[in-house]
Amino acid sequence: MTLFIEQMLNGLQFGVTLFLLAAGLTLIFGIMGVINLAHGSIYMVGAYAGTVVATQTGSFWLGIPAALAAAALVGAAMEFLVIRRLYQRDHLDQVLATFSLILIFNQVITLIFGRQPLFVATPEFLSGSIEVLPGLLYPAYRLAIIVVGLAVALGLYLLINKTRIGMLVRAGSTNRDMVRALGVDVRLLYTVVFGLGALLAGLAGFMAGPILAVQVGMGEQILITTFVVVVVGGVGSIRGAFFASLLLGVIDTALRAYLPGLLRQIMVGPEADALGAGISSMGIYLLMAIVLLIRPKGLFIPKS
Amino acid sequence: MLKVSGLQTAYGRSQVLFDVELTIGEGEVVTLLGRNGMGKTTTVKSIMGLLKPLAGEILFCGQNVRGATPESVARRGVGLVPEGRQVFPTLTVRENLVATAANRLGRSDAWTLERVYELFPRLSERVDQSAATLSGGEQQMLVLGRALMTNPKLLILDEATEGLAPVIRREIWGCIEALKGEGQSILLIDKNLSVLKRLADRHYIVEKGRTVWSGDSAALDRDSELVHGYIGL
Amino acid sequence: MSAVAEKAPEQAAATPSLAVRGLVKSFGGLIASDHIDLTVRPGEIHALIGPNGAGKTTLISQLMGELTPDAGTIEVEGQSIDALSTASRVERGLARTFQITCLLPDYTVRDNVAVAVQVRQGHSFRFWKPVAKDEALRRQAETYLAATGLAERADELVANLSHGEQKQLELAVALATEPRLLLLDEPMAGLGHAESLQMIEMLRGLKNQVSMLLVEHDMDAVFALADRISVLVYGRIIASGTVDEIRDDPDVRTAYLGEGDAGC
Amino acid sequence: MAHSYMRPVLLIALLVALIALPSVAQASGYNAVTSLATRVLIYGIAAASLNFVLGYGGMVSFGHAAFFGIGGYVVGILYQHFALEEPLLGLIPGTNQMLITLPAALLVSGILAAAIGALSLRTGGVQFIMITLALAQMLFFLFVSLKTYGGDDGLIIRRTNELPGLNMRDKHTIYYVCLAVTVAFFALLYRLVHSRFAQILVGLRQSERRMAAIGLSPYRYKLVAFIISGMGCGLAGALMANFLRYASPDMLHWTKSGEFMVMVILGGVGTLFGPFIGAAVFIVLESLLASWTEHWQLGLGLILLLVVLYTQGGVQAVFSRLPGRR
Amino acid sequence: ADEVKIGMITTLSGPAGYLGQDIRDGFKLAMEMNDGKLGGVPVELIVEDDGLKPGNGRQIFERMQSDEGVKLFTGIVFSNVAGATVPDIVDSGSFYISPNAAPSNLAGKGCHENYFVVSWQNDSLHESAGQYATELGYKNAFVLAPNYQAGKDAISGFKRFFKGEIAGEIYTRLDQTDYAAELAQVRAAEPDVVFQFHPGGLGITFLKQYQQAGLADSIPMVLAAPSLDGVILQAIGDSAVGLTVTAHWNSDFDNEANKEFVAAWKEAYDRPLTYYASQGYDAALAYASALKATGGNIDDADAFRESLRKADFTSVRGDFSFGPNQHPVQNWYALKVEKGEDGTPMLKTIGEVLSGHSDAYAAECQM
Numbered sequence A: 001m002t003l004f005i006e007q008m009l010n011g012l013q014f015g016v017t018l019f020l021l022a023a024g025l026t027l028i029f030g031i032m033g034v035i036n037l038a039h040g041s042i043y044m045v046g047a048y049a050g051t052v053v054a055t056q057t058g059s060f061w062l063g064i065p066a067a068l069a070a071a072a073l074v075g076a077a078m079e080f081l082v083i084r085r086l087y088q089r090d091h092l093d094q095v096l097a098t099f100s101l102i103l104i105f106n107q108v109i110t111l112i113f114g115r116q117p118l119f120v121a122t123p124e125f126l127s128g129s130i131e132v133l134p135g136l137l138y139p140a141y142r143l144a145i146i147v148v149g150l151a152v153a154l155g156l157y158l159l160i161n162k163t164r165i166g167m168l169v170r171a172g173s174t175n176r177d178m179v180r181a182l183g184v185d186v187r188l189l190y191t192v193v194f195g196l197g198a199l200l201a202g203l204a205g206f207m208a209g210p211i212l213a214v215q216v217g218m219g220e221q222i223l224i225t226t227f228v229v230v231v232v233g234g235v236g237s238i239r240g241a242f243f244a245s246l247l248l249g250v251i252d253t254a255l256r257a258y259l260p261g262l263l264r265q266i267m268v269g270p271e272a273d274a275l276g277a278g279i280s281s282m283g284i285y286l287l288m289a290i291v292l293l294i295r296p297k298g299l300f301i302p303k304s
Numbered sequence B: 001m002l003k004v005s006g007l008q009t010a011y012g013r014s015q016v017l018f019d020v021e022l023t024i025g026e027g028e029v030v031t032l033l034g035r036n037g038m039g040k041t042t043t044v045k046s047i048m049g050l051l052k053p054l055a056g057e058i059l060f061c062g063q064n065v066r067g068a069t070p071e072s073v074a075r076r077g078v079g080l081v082p083e084g085r086q087v088f089p090t091l092t093v094r095e096n097l098v099a100t101a102a103n104r105l106g107r108s109d110a111w112t113l114e115r116v117y118e119l120f121p122r123l124s125e126r127v128d129q130s131a132a133t134l135s136g137g138e139q140q141m142l143v144l145g146r147a148l149m150t151n152p153k154l155l156i157l158d159e160a161t162e163g164l165a166p167v168i169r170r171e172i173w174g175c176i177e178a179l180k181g182e183g184q185s186i187l188l189i190d191k192n193l194s195v196l197k198r199l200a201d202r203h204y205i206v207e208k209g210r211t212v213w214s215g216d217s218a219a220l221d222r223d224s225e226l227v228h229g230y231i232g233l
Numbered sequence C: 001m002s003a004v005a006e007k008a009p010e011q012a013a014a015t016p017s018l019a020v021r022g023l024v025k026s027f028g029g030l031i032a033s034d035h036i037d038l039t040v041r042p043g044e045i046h047a048l049i050g051p052n053g054a055g056k057t058t059l060i061s062q063l064m065g066e067l068t069p070d071a072g073t074i075e076v077e078g079q080s081i082d083a084l085s086t087a088s089r090v091e092r093g094l095a096r097t098f099q100i101t102c103l104l105p106d107y108t109v110r111d112n113v114a115v116a117v118q119v120r121q122g123h124s125f126r127f128w129k130p131v132a133k134d135e136a137l138r139r140q141a142e143t144y145l146a147a148t149g150l151a152e153r154a155d156e157l158v159a160n161l162s163h164g165e166q167k168q169l170e171l172a173v174a175l176a177t178e179p180r181l182l183l184l185d186e187p188m189a190g191l192g193h194a195e196s197l198q199m200i201e202m203l204r205g206l207k208n209q210v211s212m213l214l215v216e217h218d219m220d221a222v223f224a225l226a227d228r229i230s231v232l233v234y235g236r237i238i239a240s241g242t243v244d245e246i247r248d249d250p251d252v253r254t255a256y257l258g259e260g261d262a263g264c
Numbered sequence D: 001m002a003h004s005y006m007r008p009v010l011l012i013a014l015l016v017a018l019i020a021l022p023s024v025a026q027a028s029g030y031n032a033v034t035s036l037a038t039r040v041l042i043y044g045i046a047a048a049s050l051n052f053v054l055g056y057g058g059m060v061s062f063g064h065a066a067f068f069g070i071g072g073y074v075v076g077i078l079y080q081h082f083a084l085e086e087p088l089l090g091l092i093p094g095t096n097q098m099l100i101t102l103p104a105a106l107l108v109s110g111i112l113a114a115a116i117g118a119l120s121l122r123t124g125g126v127q128f129i130m131i132t133l134a135l136a137q138m139l140f141f142l143f144v145s146l147k148t149y150g151g152d153d154g155l156i157i158r159r160t161n162e163l164p165g166l167n168m169r170d171k172h173t174i175y176y177v178c179l180a181v182t183v184a185f186f187a188l189l190y191r192l193v194h195s196r197f198a199q200i201l202v203g204l205r206q207s208e209r210r211m212a213a214i215g216l217s218p219y220r221y222k223l224v225a226f227i228i229s230g231m232g233c234g235l236a237g238a239l240m241a242n243f244l245r246y247a248s249p250d251m252l253h254w255t256k257s258g259e260f261m262v263m264v265i266l267g268g269v270g271t272l273f274g275p276f277i278g279a280a281v282f283i284v285l286e287s288l289l290a291s292w293t294e295h296w297q298l299g300l301g302l303i304l305l306l307v308v309l310y311t312q313g314g315v316q317a318v319f320s321r322l323p324g325r326r
Numbered sequence E: 001a002d003e004v005k006i007g008m009i010t011t012l013s014g015p016a017g018y019l020g021q022d023i024r025d026g027f028k029l030a031m032e033m034n035d036g037k038l039g040g041v042p043v044e045l046i047v048e049d050d051g052l053k054p055g056n057g058r059q060i061f062e063r064m065q066s067d068e069g070v071k072l073f074t075g076i077v078f079s080n081v082a083g084a085t086v087p088d089i090v091d092s093g094s095f096y097i098s099p100n101a102a103p104s105n106l107a108g109k110g111c112h113e114n115y116f117v118v119s120w121q122n123d124s125l126h127e128s129a130g131q132y133a134t135e136l137g138y139k140n141a142f143v144l145a146p147n148y149q150a151g152k153d154a155i156s157g158f159k160r161f162f163k164g165e166i167a168g169e170i171y172t173r174l175d176q177t178d179y180a181a182e183l184a185q186v187r188a189a190e191p192d193v194v195f196q197f198h199p200g201g202l203g204i205t206f207l208k209q210y211q212q213a214g215l216a217d218s219i220p221m222v223l224a225a226p227s228l229d230g231v232i233l234q235a236i237g238d239s240a241v242g243l244t245v246t247a248h249w250n251s252d253f254d255n256e257a258n259k260e261f262v263a264a265w266k267e268a269y270d271r272p273l274t275y276y277a278s279q280g281y282d283a284a285l286a287y288a289s290a291l292k293a294t295g296g297n298i299d300d301a302d303a304f305r306e307s308l309r310k311a312d313f314t315s316v317r318g319d320f321s322f323g324p325n326q327h328p329v330q331n332w333y334a335l336k337v338e339k340g341e342d343g344t345p346m347l348k349t350i351g352e353v354l355s356g357h358s359d360a361y362a363a364e365c366q367m
């Protein structure tokens, strides 16, 4: 039973991690409507900048502003130099442009930091485990991620749905000219929002440092998963992205934890393990396919 | 307040405006008439900065705004009700109204949500509905309300009553009349000549991108022969 | 027009072109069609008027099969079309224009019509013969353009048309499907005065060949064209009758026309 | 218009150049150019196939690597059964005859495209992008875990498929075979994109609602287009497996779908030869830059970025904007 | 003699770029230590990045061979690039020495007389880990590896030599970033030992999370070299202390060749030394031996092959020879992570696990 609870907790935690990664993307892709394949690269920039500063200064705390600032600056610069010219154009041009940015970012990081993954220490005070339930120890760092993830979710939700900035961004994504003709400097607004999305990606990157490998190309690994989250939840919906993250997290974890066991009841061991792993790798894609076939716009968008 | 002269504008290589003249005084209501495709909307877009004119002069309150960005034109106090109902489809009715609301010129009797709802009660019944699912007429009301919420000095209405039921249309005319009474300057594009004659101070007719006629309502009646030739009345 | 369209009225003299019974459609809490009964007789122009948001467009979308009604039946020339897809309804002779124009922006004016002709001919799974060399198709398309006054604009890209011209093209495309029942959603909106008059003339010319359901807020046009008028308010038909009956109906005056001069 | 008579001249010039390429390459000592050109031809077919749905039909598929990969695997699997002399599923004998494997690849990829298309065409927009991606990724994972066919390590095809009367071990022969297939493919595609069917397809891209309102059922047309396009990619995959003498899950990975898309956009979306040019530019740049510097991705990235920012409509657009051609 | 060209096709971009980089730099080091010569013959090394794409690997080979006349190749890191490229190289009569990837399909029936491997056959890595876990007296083991060919090879290799029971077997994903679900299962199964194969970045992630989950203190781990190379060790830092690894080479090997190599590396590069570098270095030495024996004449392929087969060089690993399928026959050692003198963790050799070990596929190879 404890194991089951632990696994569910793992699922939730993984879900929140996914959301933390997807949060910036929801903003940029879901709401601004820009297909930004280089989102993962900004995540990488955040991870590198934060990690390097944290290692050099020996303080995890100093890493946070470094990661946020670097990611936001790089993001805003990217918007200013490249993305800005592409809003009016086809989505496909955005694909090509941001694809080239991935190549550029990866190479630039390689040139500056080399090819080896970086060393990141878990901050001292978060390195232990906490007993969340009797007999259930849980890594403190992961609990910290949950807290940060929830805070980001709430903040974003409020920003997008309760503030004028959120409305304007959504308005601008469908009719830029009209927003401008009503007196709003959309270009500045978009640079700021893009920077904010980048900042969230940077935060996610830095937070991920202690549990993942900080290396070149780390962004592409998460990119597709985060797109899946956004689409399953319903493009443009923060709430959707949040619940989709949790759902995917739990289902993914449950598949990994229990599917091979279930299959082993009906087949011989090794085949069951391999098949189970195979199916669980397909897990999120399968889930997305099913969701989209039943609700073509995603889970949290009204049907019509 | 607004003075347009010698305006020339093109879409890519095809020139549409050749010589448009237009003047709107403080508190004046002026119409722009002409058949379909003669360049009325193009004129409006050029004024708004949504198109970059090739030549000519656009003075708003004495300042040259030719080539200025749309946002800066809007901030100086031009409010646009565009042709073809350009609501923000993913926003709710209320959000459409408040998203761009502003009172940059510090009006004391500024437009508020309540006043707009009062003007268009139907909108108040649809506050949280997403604008994409409004009926055509409801969208038109929304767009008008949205422009009012920016409290403009000059309001430009490009076919603002298109697709509205006669009652509503009458209400909108009433509203425009009231606005006029408050001293609001308005540029009207519409085909409802009889009302326009009553409401507006002066009229301009564009034909193939050129201002070919201008004058007050009385002159319009006087030149009815000529006018007929231009706009088929 | 074509032979089919000409024969249609006689053939179906007894059966109405369109018969709607008990149509219901709601969006969440909002009832957009509230037990609508409506009949369009062969060859007549039946105007549907009503305040904004009354459910006129919603009704047309249900007739075309773009929206599925919650209840009720629709018959065209005596046959139920409830189970048919939009495409099959067009084959049965229905066509619509869109209030908010819906055209193919990257095609020329001519191609917009030509595509409709091609679909009507039904030879679209042809992968080999170049379509551009199909003179017959071009010529046919051009006849519809001539009919709607767009002949001179045939080579213009639709994206470059003015708003009013697009409305005219809407009609040309609908005509190209050779409909027997035309559903017109505010064809005059956005047209200039001269063009409106032209449009009225044209619709009048089609009368007796094609039955029409005309949704329009331009009362001059409605009174000039309609044989009968139905008034839709809040999803419900509140009155139905001839032009004069409707013009004088007090309910209609308060709900729709407003007091005083109906001309504006 | 200059266009109308310039175009056939340019095409013939291109064809002559392509025919002469191996001999010229050999004479000038750049033999590898022939293999490079072979890859360009093959990717050109794949990109043009993708473009048929993407550019003409407006269906942004992010899963076309699935068809490319399956085409490759059909060749690989048939070869493996041929080499081991045990029939597939105990029924279908393996083969190394190209005249059988290519049609087989077309058939299988067509069936796969029908299945994937039937499911994914129920959605649209971004959802379509993601669902095609998802279905293709599932296939990728399937092949990764198929140990019989090499799993992640892939299938090595020791000998290129045979064609009667030709020495398929010769690089030039393979090149000419690919060239012949490419020419045939583009000739067909040329007719196709000017046909009534394409007229409908392009209409659907612009507005499905309008097309339905004139009496067309969009789904069928889109599905047929999707199948045609999938078969084109399958053909390319089969040729690639023959050329590389290797098939691996790498051919099915989403990054491959991404590459195809990049080629299409780079060359010019919705143009007949744009994707071919895009494939050529992409492949040539990649190998040229890589032979100069290990940081070639930086160069490639910058060049691609400049292309998007400063040419509207890809490389093809640059050509058509050259003076005298308008 | 004339300058001999050696073509190196390797992976320099992406997350796995450090593998190719180390192979390249190890190889280069061997050349630099001999004034740009191998076996007394001047050598030009041409390096090109395959970007981990099989098609590119093949293209690079074609270009190097036909345009630059290269006949000796090396460098490929990954099995899938090798699969597309190596058959072509050897079929065309050129030579290939693998400094890393050695998939089973090229080791058994698919072996070739011009194909040599100086690293290991994939399975051997894990066989030694299985052997060592047995030697340490563990009774039941929990095994984890990614669900792909190399991962399956790893688990079957381990099981082939592990005499205890398998407490649990999990296949993870190649793109996995979160191992919490698996770690919970490991904890619940309470095995004596964990064996896991997660190379490169995956390994870093796995080990970090293993430590954070508090498992590092309670359940020991036995690994094969790829799961804890010098770079991974540096990236996870102190939390690696206590892990045991089996490998064919370690930087502290006490032989002249190795000492020389390690010293030269430290001199030349400011980054951790990995076994990939040692394999690149050995690949260079192997070519050097044959070049020396033939005096730089690579046109006589038979003679060149004969001298390669002799493996007449002093490997940094100590004893080294080629088996019948031209894969290594070598010793495997147990290593343990300990704090070094300067306080940073380092791998320390603690004993021999297998000696003169060949691979399971050699018998299938017919040349």
Ligand SMILES: Nc1ncnc2c1ncn2[C@@H]1O[C@H](COP(=O)(O)OP(=O)(O)OP(=O)(O)O)[C@@H](O)[C@H]1O
Pocket: B011, B014, B016, B034, B035, B036, B037, B038, B039, B040, B041, B042, B043, B083, C159, C160, C161, C162, C163, C164, C165, C190, C191, C192
């Ligand atoms: N985006 C565009 N690109 C190219 N040409 C255009 C574009 N928009 C409009 N035009 C052309 O410019 C001319 C003037 O158009 P405009 O929209 O200004 O007319 P209008 O007077 O507003 O007509 P309407 O009453 O029909 O709205 C028309 O001939 C039209 O075809």
Ligand SMILES: Nc1ncnc2c1ncn2[C@@H]1O[C@H](COP(=O)(O)OP(=O)(O)OP(=O)(O)O)[C@@H](O)[C@H]1O
Pocket: A304, B133, B134, B135, B136, B137, B138, B163, C027, C028, C030, C032, C050, C051, C052, C053, C054, C055, C056, C057, C058, C059, C099
């Ligand atoms: N998809 C939808 N979801 C929710 N409400 C809808 C939807 N579509 C239409 N409505 C509502 O149904 C009502 C009827 O809309 P409809 O478009 O049919 O009106 P209409 O009679 O055509 O009005 P108009 O004359 O202004 O065009 C409106 O109040 C509209 O807001």
Ligand SMILES: [Mg+2]
Pocket: B040, B041, B042, B083, B158, C162, C163, C164
């Ligand atoms: Mg207009």
Ligand SMILES: [Mg+2]
Pocket: B135, B136, B137, C056, C057, C058, C099, C185
């Ligand atoms: Mg309507």
